[in-house]
């Protein structure tokens with residue numbers, strides 16, 4: 001138990017009878033949890049809508065056992081599951097309210113004016129919530145891309161996330177994919193004395209060079225320019241045929257070939273999108289719609305837990321400033337050098353491009 005208390009919300013506040021929420025946050029991943037405890041610590045009533053049955057986002061659902069080693073302050077690493085549980089506990093202690101198993105459908109504008117804010121209506125699968133500000137932190141959505149050739153086996157040993165350790169210890173593991181997630185999964189399997197083959201469609205892996213080297217040094221075999229062409233059951237294991245003609249037996253197949261885009265949800269929100277389908281934000285994480293912020297993987301070029309945290313915290317503080325002092329952001333924008341610097345850089349870049357032609 002902390003020996004100081006930051007939240008200003010009353011312990012006995014009746015959240016069920018609030019006429020509206022100060023802030024509604026979509027997604028209880030790293031970005032949403034960090035944003036939520038920041039607004040609640042500043043005395044704002046905060047509701048988090050989460051599609052899954054528990055909090056944590058990708059670290060909780062995609063790599064619960066992996067030791068995350070790039071978070072400052074955790075020199076020995078921390079598992080995705082523990083990190084998620086700790087952050088969630090901090091949010092609950094700050095009196096953040098959660099609705100699990102619910103999903104954002106759309107966000108409507110209303111003409112209901114509250115303290116200089118036109119309230120927004122967040123429409124979800126199970127209800128509707130009026131609020132002053134919304135933070136979109138719903139990440140990539142957890143719809144991993146399927147690999148039809150192994151999916152057709154309908155096997156419980158084909159995973160689209162990094163499985164729990166006990167599920168594959170000592171077995172022969174085939175990992176499909178060339179990115180960081182695939183090679184992280186290969187390292188984990190090798191650490192559990194598994195034999196590992198990594199199947200990479202491209203000419204070379206896109207994963208970090210040191211992780212690829214670690215896989216190879218630990219005895220993992222990396223097959224580039226290769227795909228699985230057929231898969232069948234054979235005496236309790238899976239028999240895979242590769243495009244090179246090689247045959248591999250696998251106890252476990254881990255497929256890490258990316259995610260389907262969350263574009264459809266984003267389009268329903270009527271916010272401006274970047275060319276790659278992610279949500280466009282200004283330097284204050286506000287989207288093209290006033291009062292609607294977007295943080296974490298939904299817009300970010302750098303997809304990391306710490307970046308998601310930092311963005312969630314910043315957006316939460318900008319939302320707080322706007323609630324306590326309306327038009328604060330617009331006044332800041334008028335004075336701020338950041339905005340004019342972006343304009344200058346674009347003009348310079350266009351000039352250089354023009355000269356090259």
Ligand SMILES: Cc1cc2nc3c(=O)[nH]c(=O)nc-3n(C[C@H](O)[C@H](O)[C@H](O)COP(=O)(O)OP(=O)(O)OC[C@H]3O[C@@H](n4cnc5c(N)ncnc54)[C@H](O)[C@@H]3O)c2cc1C
Nearest residue numbers: 027029030031051057058104138139181296297303304305
């Ligand atoms: C295999 C793998 C390994 C990784 N390893 C590392 C690492 O070692 N270090 C690191 O820093 N980063 C790592 N990352 C990246 C990191 O996990 C992400 O950058 C981070 O989780 C992004 O946080 P987020 O809150 O933006 O999104 P997410 O973690 O995706 O959370 C979004 C949440 O929103 C919910 N949601 C989605 N849609 C809706 C909806 N419509 N309504 C309600 N809720 C919704 C989701 O269920 C989810 O809980 C890794 C990623 C992967 C896939």
